[in-house]
Structures are given as structure tokens and as C-alpha cells.
Amino acid sequence: MDNMNEANGDVPDARPRWAGVVQSLILPLGLLAVILGGLWYWDSRGGGGIEDAYGAVELPEAKNPTGRSPAPEVGRAGPDFLLEQPGGGTLRLSDLQGQPIVLNFWASWCAPCRAEMPDLVRAYAEYRKDGLEIVAVNLQETNDQVLKFAEEFGIEFPIAIDRDGELKDIWRLGGPIDGIPTSYFLDEAGVLQDITYGPLTDEMLAERIGLLLEGTS
Secondary structure, eight states: OHHHHHHTTOOOOOSOTTHHHHHHHHHHHHHHHHHHHHHHHHHHTTOSOGGGGSEEOOOOGGGOTTSSOOOSSTTSBOOOEEEEOTTSSEEEGGGGTTSOEEEEEEOTTOHHHHHHHHHHHHHHHHHGGGTOEEEEEEESOOHHHHHHHHHHHTOOSOEEEETTOHHHHHTTTTGGGOOSOEEEEEOTTSBEEEEEESOOOHHHHHHHHHHHHHTOO
């Protein structure tokens, strides 16, 4: 019988039985390798997660009227950032251009921050109708801590959280006192007009906000 099969051209398959199984695995394993390689490449180029997008971001050239690199100095465009908000959503500083801004860095454990917060709340209530925006950036606390603080003081202006403290160095918080609170006064073009290290008072806010609003077109 074997001789007859060979004569008819029916040669028994000499391949091992597992060869077909191996071949069936090659394609999916190859696809998996390509996918994993792509993910590794993306991660190595800084695209490894949504959280990587938060923090300092490049200020668009069209939003920098000074022609100089952004820096926390009077007469320079403020360094841009994108941060999470404790109640959900994100906040990007450059998106607020077109209105004068008081940018305040704080933490709930900071006694001077707590002392100045009622003055900021009153200033917002008084000047928001004139286009003023106040942005309060918390340093490295949890959503619950920040929301509890906001409820305690009746904060209605936007709050964002610097999760890893990256902005502390970029914005050079505290200046000579190396601490918080620190507040920056930006005009409607995003250019710094004044900086205050330490707690603000009603009088200080009225004076600095008044100067910002005078320059508002």
C-alpha cells in the first residue's frame, strides 16, 4: 500500500505534528511584539501616560507678546502650565489670556496662605465683574484636602493642583523668602506686572488689581 501511495504521488507529510501549531502562533506573537515595541517607543519619547502631560508646558509663540522666553519676572510672559482641577477638568494658564489674572500659589497647611485667603475671596467678589480672574494653584495636596479648604473659605475662583511641585522651581516661588504664599499679577496679555512674596492684604490687592485693570483695553 505504501508503494502505491508513493507511485501516485501521495507522499506522507514528514513534518512533525507540532509544526502547524508553531506556525499558527507566529503571526499573533509577531503582532504582539510590534505593539509592545511601539508602546515602548512612545513611552521613551515622553508619551507614557496622561499624567505626563500635566505641569509646565510650552507657551505658544502667538501668546507671547514680549518676544523673550517666558520667566517669572516683571515684563516677561509667565511660564505656561497645564494642571488638573480638584473638582474635575484641567486648567491651562495661557487659555485665560484676555483678562488680568492674579496667580496665587498656596497650601492648606500654610498659615500665611490661610490668613490671606479671605482677602482674595473678597477681591474676586468685587472685581470679577471687571474681568479679573484669580487662579489658585495648590502645591501637592489631595483633591479632598483642596476641596475642603475651598469650601471652608467659600472660594469660587478656579483652583488647580501642582501634583509633583514642578512649578515651585519654574515660578521661583518665595523669591528671597523661599516660601508661600507667592502671588503674580499678569495683565491681559499674560505679561507679569508685579510679584508679591508673602501674604496679601486688602490694601495690597486693591492697589495691584487697580493697576492691572487700568491697563485693560
